Amino acid sequence: MKSPLPVSYSKMKQTRLVLPPDTNHLDTIFGGKVLAYIDEIAALTAMKHSSCVVVTASIDSVDFMSSAKVGDALTLEASVTWTGRTSMEVFVQVSADDLLAGQKVMTTESFLTMVAVDQNGKPTEVPRLIPETEEEIRLYETAPARKEHRKSRSTLR
Numbered sequence: 001m002k003s004p005l006p007v008s009y010s011k012m013k014q015t016r017l018v019l020p021p022d023t024n025h026l027d028t029i030f031g032g033k034v035l036a037y038i039d040e041i042a043a044l045t046a047m048k049h050s051s052c053v054v055v056t057a058s059i060d061s062v063d064f065m066s067s068a069k070v071g072d073a074l075t076l077e078a079s080v081t082w083t084g085r086t087s088m089e090v091f092v093q094v095s096a097d098d099l100l101a102g103q104k105v106m107t108t109e110s111f112l113t114m115v116a117v118d119q120n121g122k123p124t125e126v127p128r129l130i131p132e133t134e135e136e137i138r139l140y141e142t143a144p145a146r147k148e149h150r151k152s153r154s155t156l157r
Contacts (some may be wrong), residue, residue: 002127007136010049011079014041018072018096028067029074029100032119034094035062037076038110042090046114049088050126053117057087060111065156068096081136082143086123087115089143111146 014037022033039056046054068074073097082089094108118124133139 002125003026004128004130005049006130006132007079007081010045011046011077012041012048013078014076016074017121018036018068018070018074020028020127022142023070026067027070029069029072031062034064034068034074035110037057037074037151038062038092038094038108039112040093041078042110042112042114045080045090046088046116049080049083049129050116050124052124052126054088054114057113057115057151059144060089060113061109062110064108066096066105066107068094069098071098071100072096074100074107079136080129081111081131081139083126083129083145084126084147085125087113088126089113089146091139099135 016037018029022029024030043054075091075097078090078092079089081091090112092110093106095104096107097104116124116126129135
């Protein structure tokens with residue numbers, strides 16, 4: 001069995017510049033571009049936590065609260081919020097910084113489920129998680145309800 005790891009061990013942060021090819025006719029970033037960035041940082045975070053290759057099992061929710069425009073610095077922050085036997089829930093927050101105006105807004109929040117796989121593509125065990133801060137504990141304690149919601153969605157198919 002792998003030793004438990006604190007949430008802080010695998011936290012990741014990325015910053016990207018919003019460029020014209022990333023945007024729509026309103027000069028705001030395409031939602032699909034943001035989703036690709038979210039998936040990438042979630043995978044990196046889960047790989048660091050598990051020391052394994054991971055696959056995206058689900059993008060549970062994506063809430064777009066505001067948009068980012070050309071020239072903004074898009075900052076993505078991700079952390080593992082809960083672990084199962086082979087899966088990890090990852091929470092990603094995205095903010096947009098207008099560096100010239102000195103304004104920062106939260107643009108997107110998302111929960112994803114990543115599964116660690118071995119060299120044969122079979123799910124493999126991941127380390128348990130040790131939440132430390134109040135926010136980490138809150139996300140950890142509310143994860144089972146999100147898992148149940150995921151399960152109820154999948155039975156509707």
